[in-house]
Amino acid sequence: MTNALDQLFVILKDWVVGWFPAGWQPFVGALLDAMAIVAVFATLFALTTWLERKGLGRMQNRYGPNRVGPFGLLQPLADGIKALTKEDLVPRAADPVVHFLAPLVLVVPVLLAYSVLPFGRNMVPLPGCDAGVLLFFAAGSATELAIFMAGWSSRNKYSLLGALRAIGQMLSYEVPLILSAVTVIMIVGSLSTEKIVAAQGVYHGWLPGWHVFTPWGFAGFLLFLVAATAESNRSPFDLPEAESELIAGYYVEYSGFKFALFFLGEYLGLFAVSGLAITLFLGGWQAPLSFLTWVPSWFWFFAKLLPFIALFIWLRGTLPRLRLDQLMNFAWKFMLPMALVNLVAAALWHWLGAGLARWLVSAALLAAAYLALGRAVSGAAKMPQRHYQLAD
Amino acid sequence: MLGTGIIKGLVETARNFLGSYTRQERLVTVQYPEERLPQKENARTFPFLVYDGEDPIKGLRCVACQICEKECPPQCIYIVKDAVKKPDYAGKMQFQPKVFDLDISVCMSCQICVEVCPFDAIKMDTDFELSNTDRFAGFLLHKEQLAKSNAYYSEIHPTEAAEVDARLAAEKTRAEAKAQANAEAKARVASDVKAKPAAAAAPKAEAQTVPAAQA
Numbered sequence: 001m002t003n004a005l006d007q008l009f010v011i012l013k014d015w016v017v018g019w020f021p022a023g024w025q026p027f028v029g030a031l032l033d034a035m036a037i038v039a040v041f042a043t044l045f046a047l048t049t050w051l052e053r054k055g056l057g058r059m060q061n062r063y064g065p066n067r068v069g070p071f072g073l074l075q076p077l078a079d080g081i082k083a084l085t086k087e088d089l090v091p092r093a094a095d096p097v098v099h100f101l102a103p104l105v106l107v108v109p110v111l112l113a114y115s116v117l118p119f120g121r122n123m124v125p126l127p128g129c130d131a132g133v134l135l136f137f138a139a140g141s142a143t144e145l146a147i148f149m150a151g152w153s154s155r156n157k158y159s160l161l162g163a164l165r166a167i168g169q170m171l172s173y174e175v176p177l178i179l180s181a182v183t184v185i186m187i188v189g190s191l192s193t194e195k196i197v198a199a200q201g202v203y204h205g206w207l208p209g210w211h212v213f214t215p216w217g218f219a220g221f222l223l224f225l226v227a228a229t230a231e232s233n234r235s236p237f238d239l240p241e242a243e244s245e246l247i248a249g250y251y252v253e254y255s256g257f258k259f260a261l262f263f264l265g266e267y268l269g270l271f272a273v274s275g276l277a278i279t280l281f282l283g284g285w286q287a288p289l290s291f292l293t294w295v296p297s298w299f300w301f302f303a304k305l306l307p308f309i310a311l312f313i314w315l316r317g318t319l320p321r322l323r324l325d326q327l328m329n330f331a332w333k334f335m336l337p338m339a340l341v342n343l344v345a346a347a348l349w350h351w352l353g354a355g356l357a358r359w360l361v362s363a364a365l366l367a368a369a370y371l372a373l374g375r376a377v378s379g380a381a382k383m384p385q386r387h388y389q390l391a392d
Numbered sequence: 393m394l395g396t397g398i399i400k401g402l403v404e405t406a407r408n409f410l411g412s413y414t415r416q417e418r419l420v421t422v423q424y425p426e427e428r429l430p431q432k433e434n435a436r437t438f439p440f441l442v443y444d445g446e447d448p449i450k451g452l453r454c455v456a457c458q459i460c461e462k463e464c465p466p467q468c469i470y471i472v473k474d475a476v477k478k479p480d481y482a483g484k485m486q487f488q489p490k491v492f493d494l495d496i497s498v499c500m501s502c503q504i505c506v507e508v509c510p511f512d513a514i515k516m517d518t519d520f521e522l523s524n525t526d527r528f529a530g531f532l533l534h535k536e537q538l539a540k541s542n543a544y545y546s547e548i549h550p551t552e553a554a555e556v557d558a559r560l561a562a563e564k565t566r567a568e569a570k571a572q573a574n575a576e577a578k579a580r581v582a583s584d585v586k587a588k589p590a591a592a593a594a595p596k597a598e599a600q601t602v603p604a605a606q607a
Contacts, residue, residue, distance in 0.1 A: 058412045059405045063421055317409075318401040334394075374394025 006296045009036070010122050033125040037114045044305075045267045046076035052313045059317035083260035091155060091253050098153035103254070103261035106146035110268045113139040116193050117275040120285045120298030124194055132193035133185060136276055137178055140231070143269060144170045147240065147250050150262070154253035162249025165324065166240035169230055172331035173237075177227035179339035180220040183346040184211055184280045193276075197284030206290040210283040215363040216346040219370075221281040223339055225311075228273040230331070232266060234312055236319035239327060274308035275301070334377040341369040433549060436516035438496045439505055441538045445481025448539035449488075452480075453513035456489040460505035460514055468498035469505065492535035496522065512556045518548045 004011065013032050020028045050065065050073060057064025065072035090096055115125045116132035129135060144167060151163020185191055188199045202209040211217035230237035241249035251262045278284060282304050285297035322330070345362040352358035412418050422429055443451035456473040472491035480486045505514050517540070524530030546553040 055409065058409045061408055061412050061418045061420065063419065063423070314402060314405060314409075318405045319398065371393065378394045 006121055041268055041271055045264055048267055048309055049076050055313045056317045083257050086256040088256040093155040095153040098149050102146050102150035103258045106143055106265035107261055109139040109142035110265050110272060113272045118193050118197050118284050119301050131191045133191045151250035156253050158246045158252045159250050162240045162246045166250060173227045173230035176223055176335035176339040177231055180223035181280055183216050183220045183342055186346050193279050197279055200283040201286050203290040208283055208288055212281040215366050216342055216349055217281055219342045219366045224277050232270040232273055235316040236322050238321055274305055278304045334373050337373055431518045435518045436501055437520050438499050438517055439514050440517045440540045442513055442515055442542050442545050443539050444542055450481050452539060453511050454489050455487045455511060459508050463504050463508045466498050466500050468495040493532055494538055495532050497531040515545055
């Protein structure tokens with residue numbers, strides 16, 4: 001029974017696929033996977049817009065949306081109808097083909113990234129992919145192209161400035177994002193997401209053996225989280241779409257459903273990168289405690305995803321936007337050296353063998369690096385005293 | 393240390409988030425159509441016409457003197473004077489406006505009409521829910537829509553209305569006393585010189601003007 005519930009969706013898929021002739025079965029299976037991903041994560045996107053508006057409202061002591069349906073739950077539906085009925089404007093000076101393609105180029109690679117995420121036991125849309133993490137990062141990088149297409153083709157200075165900021169930011173933060181994931185690949189010795197999850201399936205007593213519970217894993221997780229926030233253009237790294245400076249940045253010239261597609265792409269990217277963080281550091285679909293393994297594995301994946309969404313909303317409600325120089329300083333003077341030190345810590349962890357020594361050595365190395373780099377990056381810049389010729 | 397400020401900030405927003413569920417005084421939002429704050433006494437939107445008594449048209453204090461029409465800076469008032477006097481709520485004969493139109497899409501709420509009115513007949517309203525589907529005819533208010541009772545005026549501007557009511561009452565008693573004195577004087581003259589009808593005509597004409605002055 002427990003096993004049937006765990007494999008519910010796999011059994012369901014096999015049953016549906018069984019109706020088709022053998023030659024069709026792989027295509028039907030892939031189609032079913034794609035449909036399930038689009039349906040589940042688009043629903044989650046709708047729910048997240050509602051959660052975000054409610055949560056941000058409460059953090060600012062407001063009610064948030066509460067007019068459409070009970071507790072405003074039908075607000076995403078109303079927003080969707082609004083987006084569909086709005087006029088789809090293309091600026092006269094814009095490049096119409098690129099302008100049309102940009103939202104599609106954003107959404108398609110993001111959906112492609114879902115193909116390697118293990119949502120549960122035997123629930124990888126692309127099973128047996130040996131380069132899963134690599135595929136994920138390759139697909140994720142394509143969003144930069146889409147953002148630049150949108151910013152460039154709009155022929156609008158705000159769009160272009162937003163796109164330039166986005167390119168600078170995403171390229172800078174992609175380096176620590178991948179380097180922090182490399183630690184996991186080093187320890188597990190595989191790029192396959194399934195093998196990474198399986199490696200975390202051991203329990204010490206009833207405590208889980210997730211990577212986040214090691215010094216290098218913890219540091220890597222935090223680095224990954226910060227870099228993922230920057231990659232998905234979330235506050236406090238929302239410079240590319242800075243409302244107060246660039247109106248909406250690269251998608252200022254988009255209206256109607258293309259605008260909604262940008263939103264969808266952004267949130268789907270956020271869920272995907274959260275899913276990868278769960279896979280790499282939080283044990284994927286593994287249960288958090290050894291006596292909870294009877295709960296279906298897909299439940300654990302989403303139970304881990306929702307706190308991620310809550311965390312991103314919480315951060316957005318808390319932190320003000322960074323300045324561009326702060327953003328770049330943080331990426332190159334803190335994130336990158338920290339990620340490199342973390343690689344060394346992971347290597348030491350591997351070579352020192354089991355025991356207390358590797359805990360102490362890698363934790364001390366990371367703490368020292370954190371304190372030193374933190375002091376360097378957060379200390380006030382030494383500026384000469386300014387003299388105001390006319391004001392004095 | 394790097395990151396302590398972020399933790400502090402997160403604690404602060406978490407306190408706000410949880411506090412908004414546990415402490416009602418944190419949520420200052422007034423959910424407007426269902427809840428509303430009491431209107432401020434010196435708020436003003438657009439003018440309306442005050443009437444006394446029961447009938448809104450008969451009881452209008454306006455005597456169609458057209459001062460407001462002439463003073464109105466954006467010229468949003470249009471008045472046509474009735475040719476003949478009609479009885480008001482108290483049965484006195486008075487001039488009344490045949491047409492009194494006010495275009496609130498033109499009006500700039502300057503209150504000059506209120507200040508120049510010698511009869512306290514036009515006052516500022518506080519009603520702000522004026523949206524309309526017809527942007528021309530819907531905002532051109534006729535005297536039937538403009539007429540509102542003195543009780544309504546006392547309700548929206550209590551202090552101002554009390555002062556106006558006291559002044560009108562004082563004027564009325566003064567006018568009544570004057571009328572009585574005139575009547576007595578007339579009676580005395582009439583008893584003194586019964587034989588001279590020409591001499592009696594002058595005070596009689598004077599007495600007739602008194603009701604008009606009372607209004």
